[in-house]
Amino acid sequence: DIQMTQSPSSLSASVGDRVTITCRASQNINSFLNWYQQKPGKAPNLLIYAASSLQSGVPSRFSGSGSGTDFTLTISSLQPEDFATYYCQQSYNTPWTFGQGTKVDIK
Amino acid sequence: QLQLQESGPGLVKPSETLSLTCTVSSGSISSSSYYWGWIRQPPGKGLEWIGSMSYSGNTYYNPSLKSRVTISVDTSKHLFALKLNSVTAADTAVYFCARQTAIPAYFDYWGQGALVTVSS
Secondary structure (H helix, E strand, O other): OOOEEEEOOEEEEOOOOOEEEEEEEOOOOOOOEEEEEEOOOOOOEEEEEOOOEEOOOOOOOEEEEEEOOEEEEEEOOOOHHHOOEEEEEEOOOOOOEEOOOEEEEEO | OOEEEEEOOOEEOOOOOEEEEEEEEOOOOOOOOEEEEEEEEOOOOOOEEEEEEEOOOOEEEOOOOOOOEEEEEEHHHOEEEEEEOOOOHHHOEEEEEEEEEOOOOOEEEEOOOEEEEEOO
16 A cells, blocks of 8 residues: 655644645655545545646645655645645555645644 | 435444445436545544445455445435445444545545444
8 A cells, every 4th residue: 555644743833824734655656646624523625636736616825746755735825714634645556545634723 | 516415324333234325416426437435534533545436336445444345336316335344443433425536536525424433
């Protein structure tokens, strides 16, 4: 299985901050990397697919980059509704696997 | 807007079979562009993909669960189903159904999730 490792596991930030979350794959996954946001008690919500494509309806302050083994999710200016847990997921090989999550909370 | 809704028992006894269905509305379950998948999340933990199936019956499962899992699709009823047998407390989780695109694969629509507790 391809292991996905996110860093950090949690971070505290303020409204307006630029936030960067990293995801590393245990092998080359080209650009087969997706990002999701999950709020407590809710289903995950797709933000970015294929490493850098913004899902329809997702605010443009979210962006993704990377290829191969190293990927980044960036929130350019953190908004109150962005406090949540973020997961990366690889779709290069089954079984699809997720990172352990990065919790973003209020500083 | 496509909607998915999980349903099924919230409590299952150890060694028995967990059964959930996911009803798809406001969209077609019979499109060749999509698969229909299940993902679970133990309380306070991360996400684990269980398996996915196309409407035509092409199915693939997580090897860690493959011996215990069956996913099926009923296009006439616009639903797909999950069966997980021989459950233990480790199978206690919120179970999500979701639509998966083909290539690249990602989950773009999700149900709200169903908590299933395994306990006697």
